[in-house]
Amino acid sequence: LAKTTQPISMDSYEGQEVNITCSHNNIATNDYITWYQQFPSQGPRFIIQGYKTKVTNEVASLFIPADRKSSTLSLPRVSLSDTAVYYCLVGDPQRGGNKLTFGTGTQLKVEL
Amino acid sequence: KAGVTQTPRYLIKTRGQQVTLSCSPISGHRSVSWYQQTPGQGLQFLFEYFSETQRNKGNFPGRFSGRQFSNSRSEMNVSTLELGDSALYLCASSLELSTATYEQYFGPGTRLTVT
Numbered sequence: 001l002a003k004t005t006q007p008i009s010m011d012s013y014e015g016q017e018v019n020i021t022c023s024h025n026n027i028a029t030n031d032y033i034t035w036y037q038q039f040p041s042q043g044p045r046f047i048i049q050g051y052k053t054k055v056t057n058e059v060a061s062l063f064i065p066a067d068r069k070s071s072t073l074s075l076p077r078v079s080l081s082d083t084a085v086y087y088c089l090v091g092d093p094q095r096g097g098n099k100l101t102f103g104t105g106t107q108l109k110v111e112l
Numbered sequence: 113k114a115g116v117t118q119t120p121r122y123l124i125k126t127r128g129q130q131v132t133l134s135c136s137p138i139s140g141h142r143s144v145s146w147y148q149q150t151p152g153q154g155l156q157f158l159f160e161y162f163s164e165t166q167r168n169k170g171n172f173p174g175r176f177s178g179r180q181f182s183n184s185r186s187e188m189n190v191s192t193l194e195l196g197d198s199a200l201y202l203c204a205s206s207l208e209l210s211t212a213t214y215e216q217y218f219g220p221g222t223r224l225t226v227t
Contacts, residue, residue: 034214043116043202043218044155087155089214099145099168100204100214102155 004088009107018075020106022088025069030092033064033071038085038105047086048073075108083110114138116205116219124225130191133222137184137205143167144186145216146178147202155202161186190224198226 005023012018024033032051036044048055050062050071061074075082085105117136125131137144145168146158157170161180178188184205190197200223204216 032214041200041221041223043204043221045218046215049213049215091214099157099160099170100147100155100216101157102147104154 004090004103006086006088006103006106008104009109011109011111012078013111014079015077018078018082018108018110020073020075020086020088020108021070022073022090023070024088024090027068027090028092031068031090032092033062033068034089034091034100035060035062035073036087036089036100036102038087044087044102078108078110080110080112082108084108116203116217118201118203118219118222120222121220122223122225124227125193126227127193127195129193130189131193131224132187132189133201133203133224135186135188135203135205135219137186137203138217141205141207141217142184143206144180144184145204145206146186146188147204148172149200149202149221150198158188158201193226195226197224199224 032049034049035047037047038044048060048062050064052064055062063072085107087102087105119134143162145160147155149155159178160168164180175191180186200221202218202221204218206216
């Protein structure tokens with residue numbers, strides 16, 4: 001599985017857009033990029049997954065450049081409830097099965 | 113649709129004892145994975161079961177074992193508990209492998225404390 005690097009922490013204010021970047025220089029051809037969110041004492045929650053270019057759902061957008069060596073999770077107009085740890089994962093679900101490898105994640109703190 | 117349920121939610125055990133944790137996946141999900149989360153090591157993969165067979169295994173000692181039943185419910189067992197086994201144990205379920213997705217649904221976890 002490709003190693004990922006994310007900022008340890010980020011601070012933001014309510015109503016702002018937050019962009020969290022993940023570096024994955026050795027991503028393989030068949031690897032997907034997946035983001036999870038975790039609140040304290042809860043299990044992680046799937047946010048979004050993508051392979052290339054841009055993916056958008058009702059919660060977030062995922063931007064992936066052509067070389068796929070990094071990706072950016074974009075959270076529009078964050079609120080206090082978005083304070084959580086965000087994990088970037090890279091891997092091939094069809095080869096690796098459902099084994100998720102979590103890094104240290106990014107602690108996002110949203111303030112008023 | 114009901115989410116992933118785990119029982120018990122909290123557990124206190126003594127060193128040397130064994131413990132069994134239970135997980136009921138979302139209806140229709142056949143894959144169940146287990147993870148251990150500690151402040152020091154973060155989220156670590158334990159094992160995955162699919163159709164009653166262990167399909168993936170993480171780097172944990174043999175004291176950690178699991179099984180899956182025909183209704184997809186899963187149990188994990190830890191024998192000869194050590195203080196370092198104190199952690200939040202998370203279960204996650206997902207659809208079949210062919211969906212080409214890492215979308216898993218996690219339960220609330222079982223908080224195990226070993227004294």
